[in-house]
Amino acid sequence: MVVSTEVVQRWGGGGHGVPVTLQEFLADRGMGAAQPRPALDLAAVDVRPSRIAAEEIAGLGCAYEYDDMVRLRCSGGFSFIDLCRRRWSDSALPAVDVVLLPRSHDDVRRILDAAREKQWAVVPFGGGTSVVDGVDVTDRLTVGVAFWEMNSVLDLDSETGEVRVQPGIGGPELERWLEARGFTWGHIPQSWERATVGGYVATRSAGQTSTGFGRADATVTNLRIAAPIADFDLGRAPGTAAGPDLKQVFLGSEGSFGIITEIGLRVRPLPEKKVYEGLLFPSFVAGKRAFRQLALDRVPADMMRLSDAEESAVNLAMSGLSGITKQAFDRYTALRKVAGGCLAIVGWEGPADVVAARRAHAYTVFRQFGAVRLPATVGRSWEKNRFTAPYLRDDLLDAGYLVETLETANEWSQLDATYKAVHEGLRGALGDPLIGTHLSHIYPTGASLYFTVITPLADDPVAQWKTAKAAATQALVDTDATITHHHSVGRDHAPWLTGEVGESGVDLLRVIKAHVDPQSLMNPGVLGLG
Ligand SMILES: Cc1cc2nc3c(=O)[nH]c(=O)nc-3n(C[C@H](O)[C@H](O)[C@H](O)COP(=O)(O)OP(=O)(O)OC[C@H]3O[C@@H](n4cnc5c(N)ncnc54)[C@H](O)[C@@H]3O)c2cc1C
Known part of the structure; x- marks a missing residue:
């Protein structure tokens, strides 16, 4: 198994630089002066040597890896802080002592039995995309368990x-x-x-x-x-x-x-019909009301995403519209009173007649809230580019920007308060960062809010983000929002878990942990346990 330093430090590919359209947007926002900070050569950084000898794992009957890059890969996730550590740290990096590669449930059983006997901590590793410090190591002897051979x-x-x-x-x-x-x-x-x-x-x-x-x-x-x-x-x-x-x-x-x-x-x-389309609402409030109405009617689209004005402006700037096309777009949106409005992407999948009926109802509602349908290319372009953000993050980090996201969910009646409080918290900590926000993951009683933050890196980027994240998370707690809608708890959110589920809720988790894992071997620290 060969893991390149590239895979550990970057989402992949990239190296093309920040697109000019985004550079211009950031400059207009007063953030054009970031100092480029390319990643250090990871191959030159020491990785903590393994302390578990091959003889100790020989009887497990599964493959294993001692390679430094493989061990490093299985010792962290992909949060901004994980990336800071692997891009810019010049001190030795801790890593799991060995990566075990089981092929079956029975292999895993043997690994856990050995861990109990030898007191190894065990860190399961999927794709390592955790953004909440869900994959990490302590000083304890630790085996990483990766599922690269358990993928059938x-x-x-x-x-x-x-x-x-x-x-x-x-x-x-x-x-x-x-x-x-x-x-x-x-x-x-x-x-x-x-x-x-x-x-x-x-x-x-x-x-x-x-x-x-x-x-x-x-x-x-x-x-x-x-x-x-x-x-x-x-x-x-x-x-x-x-x-x-x-x-x-x-x-x-x-x-x-x-x-x-x-x-x-x-x-x-497989759906017979798939339709993804773009709309422009006159405001975030109007779009939110339309989404809520569809949720209450119990006929939401399968994909619903509404960007606020700042995120819409970034998306529009990066869409490449320029010259005559941009002028035509501006005239069209001004005429329909949605200029500077909020971009929504909606999608339906299923039998053609069902998609047609649901879509027709949705457009009746969207029109009531002033939305204007955008050309078909907008929906297609979203589908094409739906995975590009993490690649862009690589380039922004190289260019000297902090880029990180956070997310939550709350009830319809509380969403505005959460939106405002998180923005205030982030601005209090970071000055005037770019904060692109969208509403997505719609439920009958509420929705998720997702925030993307971009600002020039400070001298100590880890402290910079930790301060901002703490302020934003406190804003979530203060407005009764969940501390995480889908990123999970990991170690990052653990200090706030009591606020979410109460002392007795955390006690219950401790009791379960003590029963299923009495030696606290499993992923110590995650969920604030062990
Ligand atoms: C660029 C980017 C975009 C993202 N977008 C989304 C998104 O749209 N929606 C979303 O929900 N999340 C998103 N995430 C977060 C992340 O992808 C999810 O949390 C994902 O579920 C993690 O899967 P993974 O296989 O990478 O798990 P890992 O990161 O390897 O592990 C996550 C946690 O699960 C544990 N674990 C892994 N496998 C097992 C197993 N078999 N048994 C027990 N425990 C296990 C690990 O120990 C760790 O605590 C994003 C992350 C990044 C970096």
């Missing part, structure tokens, strides 16, 4: 519409496999190119079409888990009243209670 589809029950997979399979591989058999899972987050199904369910991830397809955890029908104390096989019939749903204990447990080794997922037939 186990079976498909096409009559039921259920597929069973191993945790290491990635979204693109799973979708290709399903598509060949006429099905789709439809969980497509922005990290799709790197993340794994095991990671999605361990963090309760939400994809871009979660409004229609459901968040990852909502599609799980069955889980097989190896925990230090025992194995669990949870999830039977499509509905049950057999006590609390114990699957929920492990969904979102972030490797803290055990390793998810097999996953049953609800899938659906």
Whole structure:
């Protein structure tokens, strides 16, 4: 296994520089003076040597890796702070002592039994796209468990519409496999190119079409888990009243209670029709009201995303509209009273007649709130570029910008307060950063808010972001929003978990942890446990 420094430091590709359109936008916003900060040569940085000898793992019967880059890759995620550490740290980097590569549930069982005997900490690693410090190491002897050889589809029950997979399979591989058999899972987050199904369910991830397809955890029908104390096989019939749903204990447990080794997922037939379109609303408030109306009517689109004015302006600036086309666009939007308005992307998937009916209803509502449909290229362009943001982040980091995101959800009646408080918190900490915000992941009672922050790097970028993130998270707590809608808790959000679930809620998590993992081996520190 060869892992290049590129894979550890960057999302990939890139190196093309920040697009001129974005450079100009940032300059207009008074942020043109960032000092470029290219990544250090990681190959020249020391990685903590392994302290677990090969003889100690020889009996486990699975492959393993001691290579420094492989160990480093499995010792961190992809948050801004993870990237700061791997791009700009010139001191030795801690890493798991060895990366184990099980092929089956039984291999995982043997690993956990050995960990219990030898007191190894165990860090499960999916795609390493955690943005909340969900993958990290301490001073303890630690084995990373990566699922690169546990990435198969186990079976498909096409009559039921259920597929069973191993945790290491990635979204693109799973979708290709399903598509060949006429099905789709439809969980497509922005990290799709790197993340794994095991990671999605361990963090309760939400994809871009979660409004229609459901968040990852909502599609799980069955889980097989190896925990230090025992194995669990949870999830039977499509509905049950057999006590609390114990699957929920492990969904979102972030490797803290055990390793998810097999996953049953609800899938659906490939859609006959897919439509993604762009609209412009006169304001964020108008767009939010339209989205809320569709949610209340119980006919939301499958994908609904509404950008605020700042995010819309960035998207428009980067769309490449210029010259006569831009003038025509400006005239068109001014005439329809949506100039400087808020961009929405909406998408429907399913049988053609159902898509037509849902779409017709949606447009009746959108028109009531003053929306104007944009040319078909806008929706197509969103589909084409839906995965580009992390590549752009690489280039912005090189150019000397802090780029990070945070997210939440709240009830319809509280969303404005949360939006305002988070913006105030971020501005209080960072001055006048660019904050692009969008509303997405629509529920009958509310929605998610997602914030992207860009500002020139300070001398100590880690402290810079930690201060801003603390202010923003406090704003979430103060406005009764969740501390995370889909990024999960990791170690970053753990200090705020008590505010979310109460002392007794955290105590309950501790009791579960003490039962399934009495030696606190599993991913220590995640969820504030162990
Ligand atoms: C650019 C970017 C875009 C993103 N976009 C989205 C988005 O649109 N929606 C969204 O929800 N999230 C998003 N994320 C966050 C991240 O992709 C998700 O949290 C994802 O679910 C993590 O999957 P992974 O396979 O990379 O898991 P990892 O990062 O490897 O692990 C995440 C956590 O799960 C644990 N874990 C992994 N596999 C297992 C297993 N088999 N058993 C037990 N525990 C396990 C790990 O120990 C860790 O605590 C994004 C992240 C990035 C960097």
